[in-house]
Amino acid sequence: EAGVVQSPRYKIIEKKQPVAFWCNPISGHNTLYWYLQNLGQGPELLIRYENEEAVDDSQLPKDRFSAERLKGVDSTLKIQPAELGDSAVYLCASSLGGRGTEAFFGQGTRLTVV
Amino acid sequence: GESVGLHLPTLSVQEGDNSIINCAYSNSASDYFIWYKQESGKGPQFIIDIRSNMDKRQGQRVTVLLNKTVKHLSLQIAATQPGDSAVYFCAENYRGGGGADGLTFGKGTHLIIQP
Numbered sequence: 001e002a003g004v005v006q007s008p009r010y011k012i013i014e015k016k017q018p019v020a021f022w023c024n025p026i027s028g029h030n031t032l033y034w035y036l037q038n039l040g041q042g043p044e045l046l047i048r049y050e051n052e053e054a055v056d057d058s059q060l061p062k063d064r065f066s067a068e069r070l071k072g073v074d075s076t077l078k079i080q081p082a083e084l085g086d087s088a089v090y091l092c093a094s095s096l097g098g099r100g101t102e103a104f105f106g107q108g109t110r111l112t113v114v
Numbered sequence: 115g116e117s118v119g120l121h122l123p124t125l126s127v128q129e130g131d132n133s134i135i136n137c138a139y140s141n142s143a144s145d146y147f148i149w150y151k152q153e154s155g156k157g158p159q160f161i162i163d164i165r166s167n168m169d170k171r172q173g174q175r176v177t178v179l180l181n182k183t184v185k186h187l188s189l190q191i192a193a194t195q196p197g198d199s200a201v202y203f204c205a206e207n208y209r210g211g212g213g214a215d216g217l218t219f220g221k222g223t224h225l226i227i228q229p
Contacts, residue, residue, distance in 0.1 A: 042203050043217075044219070048216045103148075
């Protein structure tokens with residue numbers, strides 16, 4: 001069974017440019033998460049989807065970050081415009097749904113803003 | 115501040131020895147806990163989980179202990195192998211005021227296996 005797939009693996013952009021990340025969750029997983037991971041830190045939740053609905057986006061910086069999961073399957077996370085401080089690894093995870101269910105993570109997209 | 119944290123940023127053990135990685139959490143409403151292993155350049159990988167109605171759970175070479183009285187979680191790895199070298203995160207799941215059901219992670223412990 002394929003795991004959570006993310007692309008691209010690496011992205012280098014200049015500040016003020018837009019960038020987008022893509023995630024394909026495990027088939028059948030209704031819940032999808034986007035996490036941000038800074039170097040040497042644990043992942044921090046940005047947004048959680050239940051099917052196509054964003055049920056928790058309280059930690060998403062909405063002035064520059066946006067996300068969508070239009071058909072309740074794959075998802076995109078966008079930053080526009082990117083800032084130097086956005087350099088981090090962006091992780092996508094999915095789970096069958098419901099509290100207390102195991103979340104499976106993708107390999108992440110490492111973003112470098114120069 | 116963080117609700118989940120780890121006592122030691124780095125733990126070095128001899129190959130074949132047992133490892134114990136500790137974690138403290140502060141949210142008494144947390145009822146589900148997971149240990150993840152993250153190797154360099156990879157996403158976190160599930161190791162073992164435990165619910166708050168349990169105080170111990172065993173897997174293959176790993177054991178998680180939960181002490182709700184002092185809000186402490188530990189991961190024991192038996193007979194550590196070179197492949198166990200990684201950063202280990204504990205994570206908690208609780209229903210926050212905003213309905214946040216995502217996991218809250220600690221900062222991680224870097225486990226180094228010495229030959």
